[in-house]
Amino acid sequence: MIHVHPVERAWIVMGAVMLAVFAAAVFTSSLMGGIALPVPEAQVDPRLVATPGATSFGEPGLRELAPGQYEARILAQTWAFTPKEIRIKAGSKVTFYFASKDVQHGVHVDATNINLMILPGQVSKLTATFDEPGTYNFICHEYCGVGHQTMFGQVIVEP
């Protein structure tokens, strides 16, 4: 029998209780459905998402919001991004909106913090500033079928 000092035992019990409570908290909140991930920006009907006029992804592409500030709406489908190329000037700030027309996709834009899941029915949004000229590839990183490896695009940042 190992001897444990009562105070030490008290701390061990407290630690164990807290772990149990955190586990219970994660479990209950996931069951309650109240979890709000910071990523999904809005809901969109995947059956209508590619229909021109029905949603803002009907005509995907790049739009200038203000000088040096853009929004890019990119539609993901098996196995392509539309548009697959975006051209901007160095120093531009781009807010990306992604939506899926069919299955679950993902996206990572090179050298940025943009790393998202693209879930059918959800709009995913993140912003990045491109200071350095160059070509930034973005790839689908959620396996989405036999053509998955061909699913990519490019942000071309001109000097």
Place this chain on the structure above:
Amino acid sequence: MRWALRSAYGLLAVVVGGTLAFAIFQPVKVLPRISLAPSLWLTNQDQRSLTSETLRGQIVLYNFTYTRCGERCAAQTSVLRALQQQLADLNTGSVPVRLVTISFDADHDTPAVLRGFAAGVGADPGQWEFATGDAAALKRAVGGGFQVYYAQAPDGGFEFDPALVLVDGWGIIRAEYRTAAPALDRLLRDIRLVAEEASNSAGVGRYAYEAAHLFLCYAR
């Protein structure tokens, strides 16, 4: 020793239980703090300056349009007119609520034109203001700040995505409605929530609201 330990456990249980209960039952609902609203430097229909600073401490619902928009914008205008009527009955405590319609057609929509338009839609000048400003600054604030896309078409009209934005008294964007005609009861509910938060956030109540933000107790 014994009782000290017991009361420590008891305290821990109360804190943890209370936190869990708060997160699950969400007794306080808030709207998310989306981002800081852009600073504005506008001129209103009475040629007075209307800035984000003069609007501090007031809940402001912004919408973006131009007076020559016509039929396409009629639905939004009628929602705002209905909202203005409902706001008269809504008790928002000491927090004033204001509607601000920003025109991005600075060349055509002079204060005189805006005044005529305001009268035409039945706006109460004390509650609902119409404003415009320098084209480049507008583009930065409305396009860049509120992220509302608009561009002038060759015929002089505007191509734009309809949007309304709710900004609280601290100058923080709390809700965005990217639709031509949002539901009136949703607008009223959101304004009520922001007003309640502003008037109940004094003293200890503030911690309840901060906890609601921390646990993402967002009204759906």
